[in-house]
Amino acid sequence: MGAGVSFGRGAAAQFGQLCALGADVLVAMFRRPVQWREFVRQFWFVASVSILPAALVSIPFGAVITLQLGSLTSQLGAEAFNGAASVLAVIQQASPIVTTLVVAGAGGSAICAELGSRTIREEIDAMEVLGVSAVHRLVVPRVLAATVVAVLLNGMVGFVGVSGGYVFNVLVQGGTPGAFLASFSSLAQLPDLWIGEIKAVAFGFLAGLVASYRGLHPKGGAKGVGDVVNQSVVITFLLLFFVNFVFSVIYLRLVPAKGA
Template sequence: MSTQTVEDTQAPEKQSLLRPVTATFTEFGRMFSMGLDVFVLMFTRRPRWRELVEQFWFIASVSILPAALVSIPFGAVLTLQLGSLTTQIGAESFNGAASVLGIVQQAAPIVTTLAVAGAGGAAICADLGARTIREELDAMRVLGVSPVERLVVPRVQAAILAAVLINGLVSVVGVLGAYFFNVIVQGGTPGAFLSSFSALAQLPDLWVAEIKAVIFGFLAGLVASYRGMNPKGGPKGVGDVVNQSVVITFLLLFFVNFIITVLYLQLVPAKGA
């Protein structure tokens, strides 16, 4: 009897310890299922152009300035750090290529997604969260309208489009900032900066940056929409899911960026190799 009593008391404790883990995997599975639905609907349904343009304009308007401003210190830090390292090993002529490739491949997609998720994604999550607690989404389901198709897909498409375009802007601003700090601050020569970049850079470097922007934009829109459609606790719950969506997007951003970077470096040979 005593052994059975001990086992009975340990069972609830084990369940309480496993509950957060199972809840996490359940939420991830639901979000993954919603992501598959969004991906399929993007290619099987006609775009809702009005909603798409409105969401794109909003995301771009709140994200473009922060992204452009953040890209300047990112480019400066990379240029100064790499310039110091290349000077120590006597490879100053390659500073331009290292700085530009680092900005285009790594800094630009990350800065873009941070801005899109932190500004546009938070607004998307708050909007859908407010609609959810007002039971607008339940009313749409009763009327036979899919909230995923009507609300989520245009927002995810807008996030992707905004991320791709802002990524190009951030790359240009970051490269100009790197050029300025290398030539003006570190005393480099414009010819060496440009020649080293053209000697080592290749077109796939730009393509991988745009692919990252597409994937990161999709994740930012998806996470914001999913969390916004699943708030708990009324208005306070909406504020909580907004914070959660930003944090989850950032975690996924760095994890997916690591995977894409590893695959790219393994599959695409470097120029001149």
Template sequence: MAASLIGVPAAALRQAGRLFALGATVLALTFRRPFQFRELVEQFWFIAGVTIVPTALVTIPFGAIISLQVGSLTQQLGAQSFTGGASVLAIIQQASPLIVALLISGVAGSAICADIGSRKIREEIDAMEVLGVSPVQRLVVPRVWACVVVAVLLNGLVSVVGVAGGYFFNVLMQNGTPGAYLSSFSALAQLPDLYVSEFKALLFGFIAGVVASYRGLNPASGPKGVGDAVNQAVVITFLLLFFVNAVLTAIYLQIVPPKGG
């Protein structure tokens, strides 16, 4: 009984080590020729096609919720003039990269895991290795970097749509003034806020692509194993994203002083 309990964390540590090893391998093989540029473009269009509309639709109510909640709180505190700045910072720094990463993981990451997993159980991955072709370089690297590129680009879209939605709902539903919203935005927001948002999106896209590819390369046997791998990939990515986001936010707030501070 004790041996079995000890074996659980040991197996988890081995899985974590293999996951980090795959991420390091992806970075190393990125600079090795031949780079699968055509596969990268195809995966980019696929991921962008399946995520851009859901991302935009999710962003509008998300920005509205943040704006309404922050506006209600600032009204209670008598600081309604700071609604715009607080809402924009929350959307750009936190909501935007997380929304993008969660949708990429849930929509594109599950498709990537299912695709690679089905190739694995059909023994296509083994055939590639027998032929001397690296499955990581051929399949994983372009998919991971496609997730990264789409995440960075979609993060800009989400930021714009979220800020515009927050502005609309604050002015329309909470009787906020356009001038106060924009002035507080310019008074509190700064360029490093956008930089950290884009860096988060880049890192989150990389994590989503690596986790999906790892679970696809290591499914249990049969179609049920592939389905379980897809579910595990999404859950693991969600947990990693929230943990990494907390760490990055804490580091950013310690390094970059607030505007005017």
């Protein structure tokens, strides 16, 4: 009983620290001088390690969604809506999730490892002693880089996923190109695209924030760095699906379906 209460308090304290770091990052983003050089360096690194895995993963994701929905719509006699269902599922759900999973797994883990190594070498403490804000100097460029990369990759993943679903629907399921595109244009609306981009912004920020937070709190030397890297990826994945659920519920409540 005591251990459970202690664990709950520890988790609540860490969540509070994560939220406090997020607030500090949002404030420090508007503080001068802007760390453009560090931002560009981190952006290039996260993009370079994420773009190829994201592109490769998006193809089977789009194909699986299209094939599964195509099978269901054919059973219900609603093949005409296969294009709309597939494209909306990719744009609203699969694309931002896949993008952030890749960014967190490839770029976020590296960010966490770098900050963790700096922490155990007491570089972060030395910066604070010298009056240099570690949040402004190190965390903000990394969180911004993860956010911008997530937004840009989300568009690429969505395009590749939709294209892959279109090809598999036409070649494997025998669908017609005109019906696929017509059903999408008849049911899709601009807010469907915006919610995917909004999710990418929130998810990318979350991935960079969790990676930075865990990197600033390693315990136990080099082994502790490895532990916080694993924890950052797992925590990001858990928060990602929870936040995605919240965003989806709010969107479906506030934005009526086209033609409704």
